[in-house]
Amino acid sequence: MRIVLDTNVLISGIFFSGPPFEILKAWRNGEVQIVSSPEILYEYYRAANLLQKQFPNTDIEPILNMIAINSELIRAPALHEQVCDDPDDDKFLACAIASNTRVIVSGDKHLLKLSGYRGITIAKPAQFVDEYLNEK
Numbered sequence: 757m758r759i760v761l762d763t764n765v766l767i768s769g770i771f772f773s774g775p776p777f778e779i780l781k782a783w784r785n786g787e788v789q790i791v792s793s794p795e796i797l798y799e800y801y802r803a804a805n806l807l808q809k810q811f812p813n814t815d816i817e818p819i820l821n822m823i824a825i826n827s828e829l830i831r832a833p834a835l836h837e838q839v840c841d842d843p844d845d846d847k848f849l850a851c852a853i854a855s856n857t858r859v860i861v862s863g864d865k866h867l868l869k870l871s872g873y874r875g876i877t878i879a880k881p882a883q884f885v886d887e888y889l890n891e892k
Contacts, residue, residue, distance in 0.1 A: 757888060758789045758828065760796070760852045762845075762862035763803050765881050766823070770816050771807070775881035779861060782889050783823075790827040791855045795847040797824050830855045839873065842866040852876045859884070 761779070769776035782788045792800075800823065804816050832854035835846050845867050848860050853874060860867060860878045871878040879887065 757787070757859070758791050758855070758857045759884070760792070760848050760855075760857050760860040761790050762848055762860065762864055762867060763796075763799050764863050765861050766800055767803055767807060768863075768881070770819055771811075771814075775885045778885050778889065779881060787889065790823060791851060791857045792823070792827040792829055793832040793847065793851040793854070794829070795832070796851055797827075797829070799844075799847070800824075828855065840866050840870060849873065849876065859888070 759779075765776045765779065768774070769778075769780035779788065783790055797820075800820055804820055808814065808816065830851065832847065832850040835850050835853075838846060839849055840846050842864070845864060848862065848867060849870065851857070852860050853876070858876060860876060861881055861884045862868060862878055863880055867878050868880065870876075
């Protein structure tokens with residue numbers, strides 16, 4: 757299964773246990789494929805750099821590099837008009853649309869409100885784990 761992973765889920769999965777960690781574990785085990793774009797990867801690295809300042813003994817760059825290398829990277833044209841209340845979140849929708857990915861995993865309230873937009877399900881991490889990973 758191919759998914760677009762919001763930054764908050766990725767960072768939570770790296771630093772904490774719980775559903776975001778389970779999603780990253782499923783990716784590592786080949787159960788899901790992360791689909792990304794240069795804009796999303798840039799945000800992953802930007803968020804990681806901010807956290808690196810708070811947790812200087814934690815080096816998450818190798819994990820981000822693995823994701824960059826092993827995700828399906830696509831060029832996602834910007835949406836013609838703003839869809840999300842937070843325009844920074846439109847890149848996740850653009851990536852899903854351009855790659856024909858049907859699921860975005862996010863805890864972001866702005867994105868969650870758009871579940872169903874153009875046939876894309878936007879699921880919270882726990883919902884994704886329950887409905888997609890545990891279903892197997």
